[in-house]
Amino acid sequence: MHWSKLFIPTLRETPAEAEVVSHQLLLRAGYIRQLSAGIYSYLFLAQRSLLKIIRIVREEMDAIGAQEMLLPALHPAELWQESGRWEVMGDNMFRLRDRSGRELCLGMTHEEVMTDIARGELRSYKQLPQIWYQIQTKFRDEPRPKSGLLRVRQFLMKDSYSFDLDAAGLDASYEKHHRAYCRIFDRCGLRYITVEAHSGAMGGSQSHEFMVVSDAGEDFIVRCPGCGYAANREKAVSVARPPEAPDPEGELVPEEFHTPGRKTIREVAEFTGLPESSQIKSLVMVADGQPVLALLRGDHSLSETKFQSAVGAVEVRPAHPAEMREWFGADAGSLGPVGIKYMRILADAALRGRRNMICGANRDDYHLRHVTIGEDFQAEFCDLRQVEAGDACVHCGSPLEVLKTVEVGHIFKLGYKYSESMGLRVLTESGNEVPVIMGSYGIGIERILCAAIELFHDADGMALPVSIAPFELVVTPVNKADAAQWEAAQRIYEECRSLDIDVLLDDRDERPGVKFKDADLIGIPYRITVGKKLAGGIVELVERRSRTGEEVAVEEAARTARERIQSALAHGG
RNA sequence: CGGGGCGUGGCGCAGCCUGGUAGCGCACCUGCCUUGGGCGCAGGGGGUCGCAGGUUCAAAUCCUGCCGCCCCGACCA
Numbered sequence: 001m002h003w004s005k006l007f008i009p010t011l012r013e014t015p016a017e018a019e020v021v022s023h024q025l026l027l028r029a030g031y032i033r034q035l036s037a038g039i040y041s042y043l044f045l046a047q048r049s050l051l052k053i054i055r056i057v058r059e060e061m062d063a064i065g066a067q068e069m070l071l072p073a074l075h076p077a078e079l080w081q082e083s084g085r086w087e088v089m090g091d092n093m094f095r096l097r098d099r100s101g102r103e104l105c106l107g108m109t110h111e112e113v114m115t116d117i118a119r120g121e122l123r124s125y126k127q128l129p130q131i132w133y134q135i136q137t138k139f140r141d142e143p144r145p146k147s148g149l150l151r152v153r154q155f156l157m158k159d160s161y162s163f164d165l166d167a168a169g170l171d172a173s174y175e176k177h178h179r180a181y182c183r184i185f186d187r188c189g190l191r192y193i194t195v196e197a198h199s200g201a202m203g204g205s206q207s208h209e210f211m212v213v214s215d216a217g218e219d220f221i222v223r224c225p226g227c228g229y230a231a232n233r234e235k236a237v238s239v240a241r242p243p244e245a246p247d248p249e250g251e252l253v254p255e256e257f258h259t260p261g262r263k264t265i266r267e268v269a270e271f272t273g274l275p276e277s278s279q280i281k282s283l284v285m286v287a288d289g290q291p292v293l294a295l296l297r298g299d300h301s302l303s304e305t306k307f308q309s310a311v312g313a314v315e316v317r318p319a320h321p322a323e324m325r326e327w328f329g330a331d332a333g334s335l336g337p338v339g340i341k342y343m344r345i346l347a348d349a350a351l352r353g354r355r356n357m358i359c360g361a362n363r364d365d366y367h368l369r370h371v372t373i374g375e376d377f378q379a380e381f382c383d384l385r386q387v388e389a390g391d392a393c394v395h396c397g398s399p400l401e402v403l404k405t406v407e408v409g410h411i412f413k414l415g416y417k418y419s420e421s422m423g424l425r426v427l428t429e430s431g432n433e434v435p436v437i438m439g440s441y442g443i444g445i446e447r448i449l450c451a452a453i454e455l456f457h458d459a460d461g462m463a464l465p466v467s468i469a470p471f472e473l474v475v476t477p478v479n480k481a482d483a484a485q486w487e488a489a490q491r492i493y494e495e496c497r498s499l500d501i502d503v504l505l506d507d508r509d510e511r512p513g514v515k516f517k518d519a520d521l522i523g524i525p526y527r528i529t530v531g532k533k534l535a536g537g538i539v540e541l542v543e544r545r546s547r548t549g550e551e552v553a554v555e556e557a558a559r560t561a562r563e564r565i566q567s568a569l570a571h572g573g
Numbered sequence: 574c575g576g577g578g579c580g581u582g583g584c585g586c587a588g589c590c591u592g593g594u595a596g597c598g599c600a601c602c603u604g605c606c607u608u609g610g611g612c613g614c615a616g617g618g619g620g621u622c623g624c625a626g627g628u629u630c631a632a633a634u635c636c637u638g639c640c641g642c643c644c645c646g647a648c649c650a
Contacts, residue, residue: 012599012611013585017643028584037642092649109650143574143648317647410650442650460610479608513610520610531609540609 003474003506007044010518020216022453023148025462029522038145038153045522046449048470050156053188053448054135056467057158060184064176066131066160071113073137077103079112083421094139106139111418111440114161119424122436125165128426129173133160135445147216149446150406156445163436165428170413170437174206177411177441181210185408188448189465189573191455192408195221198234198305210409212451217406222387226398234305237383238391238400240297240350244275248356252370254338259367263333265298268367272358275299280351280359280371282335284324287313291327293337294384295347295373297354303386310346310382328362336360337377338368347379406454408447414438452573453523456545462523463545465573472502472565474524478512478531488554489530492539495558501565520544526564528557 009030017034018024026032031046042050058068077095080086086093086105094106107113114132122128138157145151162173178194185192190212197207209232211221222236223229231237262271269276279298284291285307292311294302308316321331327343328335336359337345351357356370373379389402418424419435428434449468456463466472473496477489489505496503504524506515512531519527529540529549539557541564542549552560 009583011584015584016579016586019644034642089650090648140650144644144646146644412650440650476609481608511608511610511612513608513612516610518611529609 001471001504003504004508006504008518008522009043010521018148020147020150020454021457022150022216022450025453025457025521025523026148026450029461031522032149038142038151040149040152040154045470049449049464049468050445052468052470053445054156054158056187057135057184057443057445060180060187061133061158061160063183064131064180066133066180069132069134070136071107071110071117071134073107073139075105075107075113077105079116080105083112083115083418085112092140092142094141107136108138108140109157109440109442110134110136110159111161111414111438112422115418115422115424115438118163118436119419119422122163122424122426125426125428128163128165128436129169130163131160131173131176132163133158133441147218149450150216151218152446155447158443158445160441162439162441163424164438165426165434165436167437170415170439174411174413174439177439178208181409181411181441181443184443185210185448186572188452188468189456190408190448190451192451193221193223193230193403193405195223196231196235197410198232198309205415206413208411209407211403211405212408212455213403214406214451214454215404216450216454217404219405219407221403221405222400223403224393224396224398224400226393227396229393229395229400233387233402234303236387236400237394238387239394239397240300240385240391243277243297243354244299245278247278247354248370250356252356252372254368254371254376256361256363256366256368258365259334260365262365262367268358269298272369274358278358280336280357280373282337282360284319284327284332284335285311285316286319286323287311287316291319291323291343293340293343293345295337295345295351295379296385297348297350298358300348300350300385301388302384306382306384306386307346310384311344330360330362330364334360334362334364334366336362336368336371337373337379338362338371340377345377345379346384347373347381348384349381350385351379352381406447406451407444408451409441409443411441412439414440457523460517461521464523464525466525466565466568467573469523469525471504471524473526473528473561474504474506474519475528476506476512476515476519476530478529480507480509485530485534488534488539489528492528492530492554492557496561499558499562501558501562525568526561528561530554 011028014024015027018027032040032042034040077086093108096104135158139154142153145153164170164173192210192212195209195211197209220233222231222233259271262268265276265279276298281296281298283294283302285294294307324332351373355372358367358369359371361368390399393400416435424436425433452464453462475489475493477485480486493505525544527542537554538551539554540549541552
């Protein structure tokens with residue numbers, strides 16, 4: 001294609017509203033324009049790139065025998081009421097009414113619709129397994145869209161659903177997806193980490209997320225450099241560092257002492273001269289309307305997700321100050337478990353075996369010392385603690401790292417949730433009716449592009465992997481007014497086309513600097529520069545990412561470029 | 574939903590405090606010039622100053638309300 005005919009509205013300056021790199025570059029490079037908060041138009045370059053990503057996704061899904069479909073984005077309310085998610089999804093669901101007042105919603109995901117199709121048609125174990133997928137627009141009314149295309153209200157997702165007769169079948173479908181996802185992200189040139197993920201309140205036995213390390217991300221993962229253990233922080237476990245000071249010995253009894261104005265763990269530590277790890281942190285939570293006291297070591301913090309799982313609640317929140325006063329007779333900063341009755345008390349496992357610790361006395365400005373769990377109060381032990389960088393790996397003892405990441409894919413063993421609530425059953429070989437076991441699997445298409453930009457960019461712009469760049473190669477005549485250069489550039493361009501290279505000819509009447517800057521900005525991986533050396537029969541082949549160039553003979557240029565491109569594609573973008 | 578910031582030409586901004594002709598850089602158009610990293614010169618086009626009220630002889634500027642966008646938090650298949 002000829003650049004002068006294309007709509008590639010690059011900007012010299014970064015739009016003020018963009019904060020993360022991928023957002024800035026997508027705007028500057030003319031890939032996208034914003035229509036509204038969390039709603040974007042994908043212009044020519046973005047669409048080319050997304051279509052390449054989609055092609056890769058489609059090829060790999062087809063390769064595991066998945067069948068592509070296209071489901072509606074507009075769903076009747078009744079379908080979601082059946083699964084119970086009409087209420088569960090709350091304000092995150094876009095809802096509307098048709099002309100006769102019937103309630104509808106825009107699909108956030110498609111478990112319900114897929115299950116509806118399946119229950120209408122699947123009757124026998126002989127029809128299983130099935131893997132169905134689509135690449136389609138999803139709508140989620142995010143409370144706070146942000147970071148360009150990373151968190152939006154309308155986005156493309158590849159979602160697939162597996163239907164199996166039994167758990168072993170689900171395992172196989174899950175494994176197929178796991179491998180397909182690895183191939184997809186490899187081919188898209190991403191560096192990613194597969195982590196164990198939280199299964200969510202809806203249950204399910206297993207879940208993995210595919211994460212790309214980036215400061216633009218919103219998820220934290222924990223990884224062990226020693227043995228490769230990796231998990232979402234919501235689920236990750238670790239061995240806590242030992243307390244900084246040993247507990248006092250002996251059968252001591254709780255003793256109240258005055259701590260005027262000392263509210264935080266740190267203030268009490270300074271006041272007593274004992275480390276934070278010698279205190280019990282008391283957090284008052286409300287789980288499905290019921291007060292629950294969560295106890296942690298003073299220097300540890302609560303994982304709300306772990307807490308939620310431990311109490312088995314749907315909705316969890318910290319208590320309001322008025323509630324704390326009502327239940328404990330004191331304000332936050334002086335609360336503790338001693339003497340608390342009629343309230344569930346959960347203690348983090350790191351408190352097991354500790355003796356004679358310090359905690360709030362449930363009297364403003366007073367604390368207790370010499371408090372021992374199991375003697376001075378009773379609690380249920382469970383894992384409540386959020387993993388911190390530097391904690392020891394439970395498998396190999398190495399210090400763990402905590403990384404910020406973007407989630408690009410998620411695979412999930414659903415189990416029987418939808419087949420049971422919506423009545424998807426088949427007959428087995430022996431003739432009895434059983435629910436079908438399901439899995440669901442998602443890939444965020446735009447997030448692949450964003451993650452690639454976050455991973456591969458420099459001060460001049462994107463350095464996209466060849467596999468997903470909007471073009472593979474640009475041919476740039478330095479001086480179009482120079483007839484020899486212009487003719488050679490056109491000839492090379494045509495040769496590239498005949499070699500099936502996805503090539504762009506920069507035929508614009510611009511100074512070379514402008515053309516180089518633009519090509520770098522939009523991230524074309526290779527460039528053939530036709531300039532002065534043409535007089536000696538030489539042009540230059542430059543790689544965007546490494547900024548290295550090689551001189552090649554004019555007649556070899558297209559073929560050499562193809563070799564470089566093929567080799568790059570073979571090595572993961 | 575709470576907190577903060579911002580809405581002035583396509584982009585980046587100044588002007589607002591102290592009311593009085595809407596400005597700068599980039600981009601864009603025309604011509605000349607230039608051609609290996611966002612050239613130079615000359616000329617030119619484009620803005621109901623987010624919207625609606627109000628105050629005033631006079632509002633981008635002051636007041637009130639609303640809307641939109643961004644960031645932090647809350648929230649979050």
